[in-house]
Amino acid sequence: MIATTTTEISFADSVAAHSLRRRHRARLKTEAARGLEKLGHAIEYLCHQFIDDGVPNNNSRNQLDAIEVLMALHRGIHADAPQCPTVFERFKVGLEQFTA
Secondary structure (H helix, E strand, C coil): CEECCCCEECCHHHHHHHHHHCCCCECCCHHHHHHHHHHHHHHHHHHHHHHHHCCCCCCHHHHHHHHHHHHHHHHHHHHHCCECCCHHHHHHHHHHHHHC
16 A cells, blocks of 8 residues: 555555456466566556655655556556466366367
């Protein structure tokens, strides 16, 4: 949770809901994986910069907005990634093909 004296943002609810929806591993293309890596570094940098500033100022809202935008892009890449079937699903398809 990121908090200032005037602003508080909680990501716990969105993370919990997102983890319930995605039960499969995401199979990412190289470009998507690189994009996630770059976004992760940018988010980490902005969070560290926000924490290091310590005292909220008139630029704090802009920093929080930038972090939110980057996190939304990060979630979007994960949501759009094709899903890899589970071992059970692959076994089921193979068994159906074998018995057909």
